[in-house]
Amino acid sequence: MKALIVFALFAASGVAAQPVHIVVPFPPGGNVDIVARIVAQGLTEETKTSVIVENRAGANAIIGADYVARAAPDGRTLLFATAETHAINPNIHRKLSYEPLKDFVSVGIVDQFTFSLVVSPTLPVTSLSEFVAYAKKNEGKLNYASWGNGSISQIAFEQLKQSAGINLVHVPFQGAAPAITAVAAGNVEAFIVPLSVARPQAASGRVKLLAVTSAKREDSAPDVPTATEQGVPVVIRGWHVLAAPSRTPQSVVLSLNRSLNSVTARPDIREKLLKAGVQPAVSTPEEAQSMVRAEWQRWGEVARAAGIRAD
Numbered sequence: 001m002k003a004l005i006v007f008a009l010f011a012a013s014g015v016a017a018q019p020v021h022i023v024v025p026f027p028p029g030g031n032v033d034i035v036a037r038i039v040a041q042g043l044t045e046e047t048k049t050s051v052i053v054e055n056r057a058g059a060n061a062i063i064g065a066d067y068v069a070r071a072a073p074d075g076r077t078l079l080f081a082t083a084e085t086h087a088i089n090p091n092i093h094r095k096l097s098y099e100p101l102k103d104f105v106s107v108g109i110v111d112q113f114t115f116s117l118v119v120s121p122t123l124p125v126t127s128l129s130e131f132v133a134y135a136k137k138n139e140g141k142l143n144y145a146s147w148g149n150g151s152i153s154q155i156a157f158e159q160l161k162q163s164a165g166i167n168l169v170h171v172p173f174q175g176a177a178p179a180i181t182a183v184a185a186g187n188v189e190a191f192i193v194p195l196s197v198a199r200p201q202a203a204s205g206r207v208k209l210l211a212v213t214s215a216k217r218e219d220s221a222p223d224v225p226t227a228t229e230q231g232v233p234v235v236i237r238g239w240h241v242l243a244a245p246s247r248t249p250q251s252v253v254l255s256l257n258r259s260l261n262s263v264t265a266r267p268d269i270r271e272k273l274l275k276a277g278v279q280p281a282v283s284t285p286e287e288a289q290s291m292v293r294a295e296w297q298r299w300g301e302v303a304r305a306a307g308i309r310a311d
Helices: 002-009 031-047 062-069 083-092 128-137 152-164 176-184 195-203 250-265 267-275 285-306
Strands: 020-024 051-055 077-081 104-119 143-146 169-172 190-194 208-212 237-245
Touching (some): 020 031, 020 062, 031 077, 031 104, 031 237, 031 267, 062 077, 062 083, 062 237, 083 152, 083 237, 083 285, 104 128, 104 176, 104 195, 104 250, 104 285, 128 208, 143 152, 152 169, 152 190, 152 285, 176 190, 195 208
Parallel strands (some): 020 051, 020 077, 143 190
Antiparallel strands (some): 077 237, 104 208, 104 237
């Protein structure tokens, strides 16, 4: 019966229904929150049902993910999942209150986005190859920032370290804003951050933007070479996936997927998402789940090679 109710809810019938909550496991105002709110507004318009973003931040996204994993599988409580919730936390925590591949089912891929390497303006380098050479010359003397222990910004930098054969000390911050501020001030030498965050900082001269981590150059920053072009074969993309508790009926998941795909394909929503620095996606639930599984394995390998544990 619940499945039929929620199916009708997402069939844009216009019938009044209980609101849907999309849980964002990070604080308001960040990249994840901004993208989630764009999508939620689109879903509200698409389904004629109130779709509300609910921030449940803490413990590197564990609090929000655990809340949704334990929610009723009726399609009314969803998770705006990230690499932290589904690929990193299960690989760095010995005891985690949820299992992403068992406790969630993927509704669909919302978007993907590119990361970039920024360094302090005080550093005497202008390219990734120069940065690698400088780091090797100053073995163990340089620091890199992240927006928290176990965050994708930490794990991504560890992959860069492994690929380039360099050694920098990790300095975690409580968020991307204080981290990039520390890089700009020269207190920390380097940081891997979404390109959408790096571009305005580099344009103002606060940081140097040395590389993007995409497979090819980005249209939004065509003058910035990829890491691979500069001799470091690292390709890293971030992503957001809409996920539901694992026992959610397939009919509900498929209905949610159709609504999500309709939203991310809309020209006005696509424009907003592109301005937010992400590339909108359209996928099936199976494609989304396959990507999550591959990311879980990939980031697990990086974390194990780096010896990263959170408990």
